[in-house]
Amino acid sequence: MTRDTLKVRFPVIRLFEAPAIALSPASVLIGMIASVLLGLLGWIVDDILPLDESMTEAIAANRRVYIDTDLRFDRWANAKLLRPWASVVDPAISILTASPQKYEPLNTTRAVATRGFHSLIQFGFALGLWSCCGTILCRRSAQLFNGDDESTVWRSISYSIPRVRNSLGAPAIPLVAAGMIGVAFIITGFVGRMPGLGQTGLMLASPVLVAAGLAMTFLLLATAFGWPLMIAAIATDDCDSFGGLSRAYSGLTGRPWHMAGFTVTGLMIGGMLMLVVDFVVGITTANIIVPIAFSAGEKHAFASLQEPLAGLFSLLANGIGISSFWSISTVIYLLLRWEVDGVPLERLAMDDELRPVREPFPVVGIPATDVTNSPDDMTKAG
Numbered sequence: 071m072t073r074d075t076l077k078v079r080f081p082v083i084r085l086f087e088a089p090a091i092a093l094s095p096a097s098v099l100i101g102m103i104a105s106v107l108l109g110l111l112g113w114i115v116d117d118i119l120p121l122d123e124s125m126t127e128a129i130a131a132n133r134r135v136y137i138d139t140d141l142r143f144d145r146w147a148n149a150k151l152l153r154p155w156a157s158v159v160d161p162a163i164s165i166l167t168a169s170p171q172k173y174e175p176l177n178t179t180r181a182v183a184t185r186g187f188h189s190l191i192q193f194g195f196a197l198g199l200w201s202c203c204g205t206i207l208c209r210r211s212a213q214l215f216n217g218d219d220e221s222t223v224w225r226s227i228s229y230s231i232p233r234v235r236n237s238l239g240a241p242a243i244p245l246v247a248a249g250m251i252g253v254a255f256i257i258t259g260f261v262g263r264m265p266g267l268g269q270t271g272l273m274l275a276s277p278v279l280v281a282a283g284l285a286m287t288f289l290l291l292a293t294a295f296g297w298p299l300m301i302a303a304i305a306t307d308d309c310d311s312f313g314g315l316s317r318a319y320s321g322l323t324g325r326p327w328h329m330a331g332f333t334v335t336g337l338m339i340g341g342m343l344m345l346v347v348d349f350v351v352g353i354t355t356a357n358i359i360v361p362i363a364f365s366a367g368e369k370h371a372f373a374s375l376q377e378p379l380a381g382l383f384s385l386l387a388n389g390i391g392i393s394s395f396w397s398i399s400t401v402i403y404l405l406l407r408w409e410v411d412g413v414p415l416e417r418l419a420m421d422d423e424l425r426p427v428r429e430p431f432p433v434v435g436i437p438a439t440d441v442t443n444s445p446d447d448m449t450k451a452g
Contacts, residue, residue, distance in 0.1 A: 107199055
């Protein structure tokens with residue numbers, strides 16, 4: 071059985087091509103830039119809406135810390151691999167789980183609103199960042215997966231920037247729908263305060279509330295797990311926001327078990343890659359520090375080098391993890407697209423600059439008449 075035959079019978083094998091795609095220097099560099107921007111956005115949010123100590127502890131309990139302040143390497147490699155997804159989903163969870171804490175007997179509404187607004191700003195900034203950088207990395211990954219050696223990173227950037235609005239709009243559609251359901255729940259809660267008929271009305275409306283709650287849950291979960299596929303669809307097929315949403319949902323609902331299998335396999339492959347990266351980083355750090363510390367003869371040499379080296383290597387590992395996440399997401403989307411719609415894996419929308427220029431259609435109709443001659447003049451001339 072040849073290699074091509076194995077790829078046809080077992081398309082999941084194509085996921086093993088994602089690490090080589092992710093290690094492209096240009097993709098890693100874009101991932102490093104995105105990692106720095108994510109940290110800067112975190113600082114900007116803290117400056118815009120500073121929180122007191124109690125609020126900071128409450129938020130830290132609901133989400134991960136996005137910046138490696140202690141500069142230690144994560145031994146569980148998927149922490150860096152899933153950073154794009156976690157940076158969007160964690161603030162969303164904080165918004166949904168915002169509730170009064172035990173130590174907030176006073177001004178509870180203000181504290182909850184402040185925490186929710188803080189998480190909302192983080193969610194918006196992270197979604198905007200990955201709508202831009204994620205589209206570029208998915209486009210670049212699709213080009214490398216397609217074997218397009220002539221493509222450059224600048225083509226990926228020029229293709230992706232005009233489509234950032236589509237990448238933002240695709241998850242916004244179901245989120246707005248879920249928000250409208252949430253607003254309906256709030257209005258229903260006010261109705262429940264009506265004396266007499268309020269509680270009775272809530273009891274009668276409970277089946278509708280359950281159905282609406284299930285619909286809201288489906289929208290949120292499908293958006294959370296299908297969001298990377300929306301970005302990949304827009305980057306590879308040049309579809310609009312609704313097209314990216316529908317293609318991601320068709321992959322989730324049409325082949326849910328295949329989607330789960332591809333995701334687990336992709337996480338395993340990406341996790342192994344990040345473990346290898348951490349291993350190489352550890353050895354490289356030792357190779358640099360040990361000879362210098364030996365020749366310097368002081369412990370300060372090790373301490374002074376450890377922090378900057380750890381910071382640089384952590385930034386590099388984050389860049390590889392971010393590039394791997396979007397590369398794996400792109401390959402998973404191409405596999406689902408092939409299984410659901412039968413589209414070949416290698417089919418990719420052309421770059422804007424390579425598309426042929428469309429000539430305007432010739433005007434077909436009644437020839438123009440001489441407006442200087444009126445029908446009466448023509449009659450007189452005859």
